[in-house]
Amino acid sequence: MTTDISVTSVDESRPAKRRRSRPRLFENRTVLVLALLAPVLTFFIVFNTIPTLWLLGLSFYNYSLTSGMPPDFVGFRNFFAILASKNAIWFDLSRTFTFVLCGVTIQTLLGGMLGFLFWGSKKMPGRRIALTMLFAPMVLTPVATGTFFRFIYDPTFGVLNYIARAGFGAGPIDFLGDPDLAFWSVLAVDCWMWTPFMTLMTLAALGSVPTAELEAAEIDRVPMWRRLPLVIWHHGKFILMLGILLRTIDSFKTLDLIIPMTKGGPGQNTRLVALELNKQAFESFNMGWSSAYAVLLLLISIAMTSVFIFVLNLRRRRESGS
């Protein structure tokens, strides 16, 4: 392509020659398409497909890195062991679902409201700075966020306890140590971090609504509460649903935010599936067992994604079919 451009600019009098300067190999469309796709395909296969298949294979073996024994094929026994286990896995899963459901709901509502506020205040001075500041949490590393929230939550010198003591005279509250509070404290940090993402998605969704339709609704004296379903939701729903989907998948995998704060404790009160997986794989080195666990989580993720996409398509199909 680059040779094409340089030839054009240097020698415009002979366009016929220019055509021929394209390498023969690329005359064939299929070859060109493959050549352009090759880098990203290679990347995808090496870093995504192969590890996934590896994981899938490993899940059928009993393989511990510490025992020094060679991998031993056990069929579906890893899966049966997980599904039949009386230990806390089912609690982990339900805890994770609660975390995802509450987190994504709060983030969507809060982010949506903020999005609407920013959308409606286009002429407000300092709007850009406020937006940039709002998006800051999203760009931070979860580990760093978790670490400084551990300090904020700290019962002896944390700023939250200082405010509680000075403002309300409340005794020291151990946000991350109290079994009743820990889960919600962690959830609050997740919301602090990811609400901006939903604000961004809401703004993008609102940006996809044609101005003329909003202006027409104003001229036609459609009340504000009716404009939402009539105009805004129709155009914005796809982007918003995409945001919710991304957030759901991401939230399901939360790990690095929690490790610096509670490591899953107190007890198992903040132990999400990813934490248990991390512990089994990289602390106990039960590679076979944790591979099987990861495969199960992957299946759950795929199921959630499918439901979302199905719902989205369903609505569109109904519209075009009517």
Place this chain on the structure above:
Amino acid sequence: MAEIIIEHVTKTFGAFTAVDDIDMTFEDGEVACLLGPSGCGKTTLMRMLSGLETPTKGRVIFGGRDVTRLPPRKRNVGMVFQYPVMYPTLSVFENLELPMRYDRSVARDERRRRVDEILDVLDIRHLSKAFIEELDAGTRQKVAVGRAVVRQSEIVLFDEPTTNVEVNAKLQLIRAFKTVTSRLKQTIVYVTHDQTEAMTLADRIALMRSGRIVQYDRPQVLYGEPTTEFGGWFLGNPGMNFVPATVSGGTISAPILARPLPAPGDLRGDRIAVGIRPELVRMAGIAGPDSVPAKLVDQAIGIAGRYLTKAAIGDTVVKVNTKGRPPAKLGETVHLSVPRERLMLFADGDRVPARFS
């Protein structure tokens, strides 16, 4: 009564002045067209009438009510946009009903009756249950027109409604406008850059340029008696000829004139030009009493058996719109003459009121 009074309205966007101190009145029940090239401020002026923009200076008055600061929903106007707006989740019938849905003063039966009437006027009754996906841009725009007029607000605004519609549907749409406007005695302001549309629809045309009204008059007057060179050039296809003239010793001479014209006493200006419409220039194969020789340099077939030609008198090129084939071939000599009583005189771009005989 709902005449629209625009009082010294100015609108600036940063350093750019879109509308520059416009002062005019749109009469009650009239169809007024805002006509002008792109970027002349016509859409901005209309958006200030609808309330989607607020004037930087000046006032907008609807039938005695100062609406300058009111939001659109409180102005009681209908509006059709350039982009055909139809609410996607509602059928055609529901779309037309919508502007009255939340108006307690219109009873349900009355609402239904009005929508029924508009469906007939626009000839879309068979589509009343259709949704947006089933309709082409022209029909969507018809629905938008219906929605704008169905409320029977006293003022209806049209913002270049035919721009995004293909040619066939455009004619249909214009016919629908005609029916609608003649039926309803609403004050209508119609923005367009298409002179044919303006000529067809308007009772009066406001010609705009660079944020100002150049001329505001009935279409025939605007065409026949332009007050500026811009008006003469913008209207008509092709626009008026302007032949540079020289003034000396009380007479005006120009290449197109066989005999000089008497100069009016108050003629001032650095740039004097004689203006004549291309269809008024006569082209003949043989010399006449008042003709000047010219060379035929260009010809193209126009509509209705007319030819659009160009003839050169020395360096001056004159556009001539002839009835039938021109009397000579390209490059040959033709003879041009002009009816002196139809000549117009312009000094520095403005019309000088003078008649010749």
